[in-house]
Amino acid sequence: MENQEYMNEQASAQAQKNKKKLFDYVLVRSLYIAITVLLAIFSIVTAICIFALIPSAWWMGLALLVVAIAAVGLIFPVYSYIKERIAREGTKKRGNPQLVGNVIVTIVLALGSVLMLFPFLWMVLATLKPHTEVFTTFFPHKWTLEAYKVMWESANYLMKGGMVRGFANSLLTTVPVVVVQIVVSAFAAYAFAKLRFIGKNVIFLILLATMMIPFAVIMLPQAWLYGQMHLTQGPLAVIIPKFFGSIGTVFFLRQFFYSIPDSITEAARLDGAGYTRTFLSVLFPLVMPAIATQAILSFIGNWNDFLGPLLFIDNKNWYTLPLLVNSLGGDAGTTEIPSVLAASLISLVPIIIVFAIFQKKIIGSIVFSAVKG
Numbered sequence: 001m002e003n004q005e006y007m008n009e010q011a012s013a014q015a016q017k018n019k020k021k022l023f024d025y026v027l028v029r030s031l032y033i034a035i036t037v038l039l040a041i042f043s044i045v046t047a048i049c050i051f052a053l054i055p056s057a058w059w060m061g062l063a064l065l066v067v068a069i070a071a072v073g074l075i076f077p078v079y080s081y082i083k084e085r086i087a088r089e090g091t092k093k094r095g096n097p098q099l100v101g102n103v104i105v106t107i108v109l110a111l112g113s114v115l116m117l118f119p120f121l122w123m124v125l126a127t128l129k130p131h132t133e134v135f136t137t138f139f140p141h142k143w144t145l146e147a148y149k150v151m152w153e154s155a156n157y158l159m160k161g162g163m164v165r166g167f168a169n170s171l172l173t174t175v176p177v178v179v180v181q182i183v184v185s186a187f188a189a190y191a192f193a194k195l196r197f198i199g200k201n202v203i204f205l206i207l208l209a210t211m212m213i214p215f216a217v218i219m220l221p222q223a224w225l226y227g228q229m230h231l232t233q234g235p236l237a238v239i240i241p242k243f244f245g246s247i248g249t250v251f252f253l254r255q256f257f258y259s260i261p262d263s264i265t266e267a268a269r270l271d272g273a274g275y276t277r278t279f280l281s282v283l284f285p286l287v288m289p290a291i292a293t294q295a296i297l298s299f300i301g302n303w304n305d306f307l308g309p310l311l312f313i314d315n316k317n318w319y320t321l322p323l324l325v326n327s328l329g330g331d332a333g334t335t336e337i338p339s340v341l342a343a344s345l346i347s348l349v350p351i352i353i354v355f356a357i358f359q360k361k362i363i364g365s366i367v368f369s370a371v372k373g
Contacts, residue, residue, distance in 0.1 A: 127342040134337050147338030151346075154328050154339060159316045163346065166324040170347075173235050173309065173320055174302040177242045182295050185249035186287070190279050192250065193257030194265055204254075207247045215307070223311045237312035238320075242302070249294045256290040257283065296358045300351055321347040 122138070127147045129140040155162035191197075192204050226237040260283060268278040284291075306322040313319065319327065325343045 123341050123345060127338050127345055129338060131336045131338050147336065147342040150336055151328065151339040151342045155324060155343065158324065158327055159319060161317075163321075163324070163343070165317070166319060166321045166347075169235065169318055170303055170320045170322075173238050173305075174299060177239055177302050178295055178298045180243045181246055181298060182249065182291060184243065184245035185294070186253055186284070186291055187279065188245055189250045189253035190257055190283060193254045194260075194262070194283070195275070208251065211247055219307070219311055226312055232312055232314045233318075234315065235309075235313060235318050238305075238309050246298070249298065252294060253287060253290055256287045260286055292358070296354060299354060303351060 125139060126134050128143050128145070129137070130142055130144060130146065133140060133142070152163060155166065159165060161168070192200060222241075223232075226232050229237075231237040231240070264282060264286075265278055268282045273281065304322060305320070306326070309320045309323050310326075313323070316327075321343075325340065325347055328340050328343055
């Protein structure tokens with residue numbers, strides 16, 4: 001009798017597993033078919049628009065039609081493979097949910113990466129075309145570096161030193177700001193997380209409240225004030241205010257300091273270390289990943305800053321790269337889009353290098369902060 005009950009329970013459990021396995025298969029297959037069909041429809045519609053509006057770019061429409069046909073043709077082989085994977089993984093612990101999630105995430109990220117990379121690829125190719133082919137062809141009929149030559153000459157016409165001076169100005173308004181801002185913000189975060197003083201939470205809430213004030217509200221008063229202080233003829237109006245730290249960085253680092261046990265700081269104090277030595281010798285090495293991440297993000301933000309230098313720098317010889325790129329299409333007397341895109345591409349090189357090298361540290365540090373905070 002007991003054996004019969006045990007066999008019935010096993011049969012019921014196996015039936016539940018098979019039911020869930022079938023559900024996972026149907027879900028993944030349905031999602032894959034839906035996304036593939038949408039991709040095919042989008043490709044076909046875009047191809048028709050290209051044929052109708054840009055006849056000279058017929059090859060682009062043909063390529064999109066090939067993509068649509070390939071997408072539809074791969075439906076049955078791919079979801080057959082999905083069915084086999086689910087059947088093979090079905091007996092593993094958490095195999096089905098993990099497989100479903102992996103397939104969905106892979107499909108979505110693959111489509112998203114194509115959409116994100118396509119404009120960048122178009123920009124790179126546009127810098128290698130004559131200006132008459134920018135909007136008529138995707139790949140250049142005539143490969144040329146004329147855009148970079150025009151860009152270089154236009155930048156030299158706009159200000160003394162051209163692109164080299166623009167790079168130097170951007171470094172001057174970025175590197176000192178990043179170093180001082182990170183140090184000040186780290187000390188402030190340490191104080192809010194580990195020190196005890198009257199009004200600590202109230203002061204921190206007031207600082208957080210300042211993040212609710214849009215820059216558009218205070219930018220004109222700031223521009224007037226810096227003008228009265230005669231700071232707008234150089235980069236000081238962009239550099240000095242940022243030396244006082246960033247509340248966003250303070251908040252981020254504060255979460256890391258909170259994750260460090262108080263026993264560590266108390267042990268340092270018992271050994272005779274003061275507040276500064278405790279921070280520099282004990283806590284600073286522990287939060288170095290977070291500080292490095294904030295330094296990288298601060299570098300990217302300051303390097304790409306456009307509105308601040310536009311409002312606070314009146315002397316063209318102190319223009320940063322974003323201002324210089326913006327001026328190439330107007331003040332320099334050129335309307336050639338390839339040259340403007342070439343300058344934009346060159347200005348992106350440091351950002352791409354920094355992010356490519358440190359992207360794991362950035363993502364890992366943010367995830368760690370979310371878990372610990």
